[in-house]
Amino acid sequence: MKNTPFWFCFLCTFVLVGFHACKTEPLTIEIPGAPIPIEGEGETPEYVSIIESDLCAEGVISxxxxxxxxxxxxxxxxxxxxxxxxxxxxxxxxxxxxxxxxxxxxxxxxxxxxxxxxxxxxxxxxxxxxxxxxxxxxxxxxxxxxxQGANNTTCRVPCNSENTSFAADIFPLIQDNCLGCHQPTNALGGINLEDYAHIKTFVANGQLMGSIKHTPGYFVMPPTGEKMTDCQIAQVQNWIIEGALDN
Ligand code: HEC
Incomplete structure (x- = not known):
């Protein structure tokens, strides 16, 4: 019986640690249309309102x-x-x-x-x-x-981060910034972003936001060229906060 306290403590520690581990396990319930949590950032994403300024003059290509x-x-x-x-x-x-x-x-x-x-x-x-x-x-x-002279124009294209829809805002962004490298026939890194269903997978695992925001631990996307603008990134984030709908 001399060893009882030792074993008892060992058991307690095990139970406590085990119980704690269970308690901190995130409980995920799928509610259609509910915001999808973004993993890997340790912060709750906030709805950001940005309207792009420095727009290109009428007709000028950036x-x-x-x-x-x-x-x-x-x-x-x-x-x-x-x-x-x-x-x-x-x-x-x-x-x-x-x-x-x-x-x-x-x-x-x-x-x-x-x-x-x-x-x-x-x-x-x-x-x-x-x-x-x-x-x-x-x-x-x-x-x-x-x-127009092939100039190094850096003016911005219109962007409003509020009231985003998949068809009008999110898919066109992906089409121009990502799709060339992430089509079914040219799926670099094995990543296919051809349509809503495929894109939604990378919303759910956090990789879409992580890669376009350049969050440490994710590949930087697009890998070369310019980072997407704060307004464009906010469009994607707000769309996700609103439930990442096929709207
Ligand atoms: C020029 C080609 C290219 C473009 C453009 C590009 N990607 Fe990628 N992407 C890659 C490659 C290649 C990989 C595989 C990782 C690597 O080798 O760098 C990858 C990996 C990824 C991954 C996996 C990330 C991870 O952390 O595992 C995601 C998600 C992704 N891309 C999303 C995007 C999005 C969203 C865009 C547009 C904003 C984009 N990519 C634009 C080439 C590209």
Whole structure:
């Protein structure tokens, strides 16, 4: 019986620690439309109201906010035109690299514009299959930017972080900033963001917010080019707080 207190204490500690561990285990109940907790930040995300200022003058294309994200997601990944791969010596992840493939004022004499508008069966067509071709809206942005002089414009595009909807705000952001690298046929890192159902997975595990906010412990997304603006990040965050609905 001499050892009883020792064993008793050991048992107590075990019970206490075990009980504590159970108590701190988060209890997750799925309520449709309820905010989805964002993991890994140790803070409750707050609804942020931002309306973008420094907007581009009417009709002016922003290199930093429109052209760069499209070309990074469409072209600047491993095996193609990021700094590490520089296929054919071409790096399309910053202004200098992109500008050197462009004849200011003349899209038809600009290497980048020629390759994205080439016949899709041609060897020079970019982005190469199986990646999706750029959309006609994206091609128009590149063309207009070249026509306007291919300047390093950094003006902002309209953004209001309030009343966001998946179709009007969130999917277009993902389409321009992410989809080129995260399509079903070109799912870098195994990540596919093609539609609501797929995107929702990365809302639930915290990786969508973690990667676009550059939270330590997550890969930085987009991996090169510019970080999304505070207003764009707030749009995604507010949409999640409001339940990450397919609206
Ligand atoms: C230029 C290509 C490229 C673009 C653009 C891009 N990604 Fe990624 N992404 C990757 C690669 C490659 C990985 C795999 C991780 C790595 O090797 O860096 C990845 C990984 C991820 C992951 C997993 C993160 C983690 O921490 O495990 C998420 C989530 C993600 N991307 C979301 C996004 C979102 C959202 C955007 C748009 C804002 C985006 N990505 C834009 C290439 C890209």
């Amino acid at each position: 290199f930093e906010r429109e052209v760069l994200p499209i070309l990074v997601a469409g072209c600047a990944y491993s095996g193609c035109h990021n700094a590490a791969s520089h296929e054919d010596g071409i790096v399309l992840e910053d202004y200098q690299g992109i500008r050197s493939e462009v004849e200011a004022g003349d899209p038809n004499d600009s290497e980048i514009y020629e390759t994205i508008t080439e016949n899709p069966n041609d060897d020079d067509f970019m982005p190469p299959s199986p990646a999706y071709p750029l959309t006609s809206e994206q091609i128009t942005i590149v063309r207009q930017w070249i026509q």
